[in-house]
Amino acid sequence: MGVGLFQYTVLSVLVFLLGALGLMIRKNVIVMFLCLELMLNGVNILFMALARCRGSVEGQVIVLFVMAVAAAEAAIGMAIITTFYRNRGGVGVDRADLMKW
Amino acid sequence: MVINPWNLVFLFFALLVLLSAVGVVAIRHPVYSALSLLANLCITAVLYLVLMGAPFIAMIQVIVYAGAIMVFFLFVIMLMNLRKGEYEERMVPWRLLLGVSAAAVFAFQVFILAGEWRGFLPPGAHGFGAKDLSHLIFTRYILAFELVSVLIFVAALGAVALAKKKL
Numbered sequence: 001m002g003v004g005l006f007q008y009t010v011l012s013v014l015v016f017l018l019g020a021l022g023l024m025i026r027k028n029v030i031v032m033f034l035c036l037e038l039m040l041n042g043v044n045i046l047f048m049a050l051a052r053c054r055g056s057v058e059g060q061v062i063v064l065f066v067m068a069v070a071a072a073e074a075a076i077g078m079a080i081i082t083t084f085y086r087n088r089g090g091v092g093v094d095r096a097d098l099m100k101w
Numbered sequence: 102m103v104i105n106p107w108n109l110v111f112l113f114f115a116l117l118v119l120l121s122a123v124g125v126v127a128i129r130h131p132v133y134s135a136l137s138l139l140a141n142l143c144i145t146a147v148l149y150l151v152l153m154g155a156p157f158i159a160m161i162q163v164i165v166y167a168g169a170i171m172v173f174f175l176f177v178i179m180l181m182n183l184r185k186g187e188y189e190e191r192m193v194p195w196r197l198l199l200g201v202s203a204a205a206v207f208a209f210q211v212f213i214l215a216g217e218w219r220g221f222l223p224p225g226a227h228g229f230g231a232k233d234l235s236h237l238i239f240t241r242y243i244l245a246f247e248l249v250s251v252l253i254f255v256a257a258l259g260a261v262a263l264a265k266k267k268l
Binding site for chain 1: 105108111115118119122123125126131135138141145148149153154155157162165166170173177178180181183196197199200203204207211212215228229234238242245249252255257259260261263264266
């Protein structure tokens with residue numbers, strides 16, 4: 001009995017969940033962004049495992065595209081965070097209260 | 102009973118991946134949190150390289166993710182130069198409770214779904230390299246590939262427009 005798809009699924013879901021948990025409980029915008037990257041990484045693990053299991057390359061191609069989109073998203077996100085920090089004087093999400101009821 | 106050595110390798114790296122992922126969430130200081138994510142990405146690359154036989158993706162993971170994106174993150178964190186009072190945050194217990202319970206429900210659902218996936222992954226280092234990937238990218242996924250280049254160009258423009266003080 002070797003390492004199968006189920007073990008990789010468990011690993012990937014746990015990494016994804018830790019990212020989601022961090023997104024829910026942290027208040028620092030930068031750390032929330034890091035947790036977003038963690039979630040993307042968890043999904044990548046699952047894509048790679050499925051590609052390996054099916055013996056096809058397509059999962060790896062999708063992982064490449066996910067990485068490219070993550071790079072674009074990181075650039076935009078960091079620009080938004082820099083502007084946020086400059087306008088609000090901090091990185092806590094509590095400071096984004098302009099539209100708060 | 103003979104223990105398969107690949108199982109031990111997988112277990113070791115999976116534990117390291119989970120440990121560094123916990124570090125990203127639990128460490129208070131943003132720089133150490135980012136370094137923990139860096140460790141996570143590198144160990145995942147090792148997992149790809151050793152167990153899944155994907156040397157090209159492993160290399161790209163280290164170069165693009167760990168090299169470019171994480172350096173970018175660290176650069177921004179250090180640019181902000183947060184003092185001790187600014188990054189400290191209170192961990193509110195009911196938020197923690199709410200997050201953990203939501204995560205547990207999601208994990209339960211996924212594990213019920215994934216319980217029937219019994220596919221076997223042959224471990225080892227004979228998989229797909231850059232040749233197979235590029236063949237597929239430049240034939241079937243050529244439109245998506247070109248669109249990704251447009252996306253990155255637009256993202257660069259948008260980042261400049263957002264971060265500029267006065268347009």
